[in-house]
Amino acid sequence: MSAETTDILVIGAGAYGLSAAWWMGERATGARIMVLDAGDFGANGTGSCGAGVRMQWGLELSIGLMTESIAFFEDAARRLDYPDGIEFKQEGYLMLARDADMLADFQANVDRQNALGVPSRILSADEALKIVPELNPDLLVGATFCPKDGTVSPFLWLDALLRAVGRAGAEVRFGTTVTGLEQKGATIVAQTTKGPVEAAKVLVCTDWAAPRLLAPMGIELPIEAMPNEAMVSEPWRPTFGPCLVRIEHGLFINQLPRGSIVAVVTRELPKSESTANHADWLPLGAGLFVETLPALAHLNIVRNWSHPVSITSDMQPILGEMAVPGLFLAVSAYKGFMTSPVVGRIMADVVIDGRSDHPALAAFTLDRFATGELIPEPMVI
Ligand SMILES: Cc1cc2nc3c(=O)[nH]c(=O)nc-3n(C[C@H](O)[C@H](O)[C@H](O)COP(=O)(O)OP(=O)(O)OC[C@H]3O[C@@H](n4cnc5c(N)ncnc54)[C@H](O)[C@@H]3O)c2cc1C
Structure with a gap:
């Protein structure tokens, strides 16, 4: 042929x-x-992704890369001639610090980010709770926040x-x-x-x-391929704007513009190209969700899914x-x-x-x- x-x-x-x-x-x-x-x-x-886009990284290289990407996402409707836009929900990321050591590490990241022009800042626990009152106050001593982070519809x-x-x-x-x-x-x-x-x-x-x-x-x-897992809840009234991250659990939570709430938990799993769900993930993901946002424990889960991501060392x-x-x-x-x-x-x-x-x-x-x-x-x- x-x-x-x-x-x-x-x-x-x-x-x-x-x-x-x-x-x-x-x-x-x-x-x-x-x-x-x-x-x-x-x-x-x-x-299949969680759709998060953030400038809050630790290395200068990553911060610079994501800053450029976010600038493009902000202008994507014009650049790609896509008038209704790509649903860029730019309401920030709250990275939750569970203790003083973590907050000190976050401070070092914020210093690096600020030096590169990223408008991230440290918040006290009270300031974070003012932005997302539904957060469990026992889980954080403070947080970092960058209003330019957010999510885009994949x-x-x-x-x-x-x-x-x-x-x-x-x-x-x-x-x-x-x-x-x-x-x-x-x-x-x-x-x-x-x-x-x-x-x-x-x-x-x-x-x-x-x-x-x-x-x-x-x-x-x-x-290598490693599965990454997520779930989405039924829609709920607009409740919180920023994406929430508990880095020690690999947890990411985001309320979509139409109300559903997505939670992703990234964890070390056996390498596999499978998209099969793991029996222990749903209790883990739902448990972390409820622990983080106890006021939303009544929400039902609509579906969960698993998809491989590429892994390098x-x-x-x-x-x-x-x-x-x-x-x-x-x-x-x-x-x-x-x-x-x-x-x-x-x-x-x-x-x-x-x-x-x-x-x-x-x-x-x-x-x-x-x-x-x-x-x-x-x-x-
Ligand atoms: C649950 C979950 C949450 C995630 N959250 C985030 C997040 O918040 N932010 C973030 O940045 N990333 C996130 N990711 C990771 C992100 O989804 C991937 O890094 C990204 O989508 C990879 O894009 P890609 O174009 O390289 O791969 P893909 O989107 O997978 O595209 C690869 C394409 O190659 C095609 N293909 C494969 N083999 C062949 C072949 N032999 N011939 C022809 N076509 C082939 C496939 O069909 C596929 O369409 C998440 C991933 C998962 C699973």
Whole structure:
């Protein structure tokens, strides 16, 4: 079967793949761009995520990256010509400190964030309780708050990107699995369930599924899949604006604009690509929810779900060109929703120009796992 051809092939139509394809289209180089996805629209990590976007991180690199991303989310309706917007609920994040040591660590983060222009601040327990009176007062000695943090609708973000990518002339095909990649002279041939596609450049954005595509090309990726779990309640009257985080439990709580409340608990689980729910998660998640917001204990849970996320040993992304010329990779290591605007831009630059000046590209290399120059971020949940 003769191969279809394109100039740039993006594999994966989640937040990373679609964002990169959009930025490539924005460059208006005339290159033909094709995006292939094994699944359906939104049936991926992006569509399953907690949708949190925050500047409150510990490392300067993370703070800078998220600050850029949030600036893009703020302007996404205009940038992507998506007039009704992506439901950016920018009502802040409250990071709850359970004791004085944690608050002291948070203070150091806030100092770093403030130095980079992030308007985060330390709150006393009373000040935090004024913002969210439903919080259990016994759980906190204080908190940090950044009013620019918030949540974005994953479905609207993907929809806005998909439409903008289409307008830019790129072709997006769902239901097409790439089963293998082969180098053929100066090009790469992707074997797919709908026939081969040959491209000069291939960008792999398949998150935790990347190792199986790259391993046959001799590229071992230190990426594993680990389930992450969430639940959503029935809708309730608008009660609290900010997202709530109890970092020691990996707990994230957010009330959606239509009233339902989402809770995510990130915990160490056996590595797996399964989307099956774990029997012990619901009591854990519901228990932490009720402990955090006892006044909302009457709310019923509508559903819970589990979806794999990509894991690396420092929980930071892997970005850049691989040892095979023309082959590029962008894998998030968990916080891929919030990093997608800026990672898309970086990857578009690298794929088109072969370079980007962004510090994230120099930092988040595959090589760091061989050299041991890991970049662990203290504020991952
Ligand atoms: C419960 C939960 C809560 C989360 N909360 C947050 C949060 O608050 N903030 C945050 O930033 N992140 C969060 N995340 C993580 C975030 O969802 C991911 O990091 C992000 O969505 C990854 O985006 P992606 O585009 O790389 O991957 P995906 O969105 O998973 O897209 C990858 C795509 O690749 C396709 N694909 C895979 N293999 C192939 C193949 N062989 N051929 C063709 N296509 C293929 C898949 O079908 C999929 O559509 C959360 C995740 C979960 C599960």
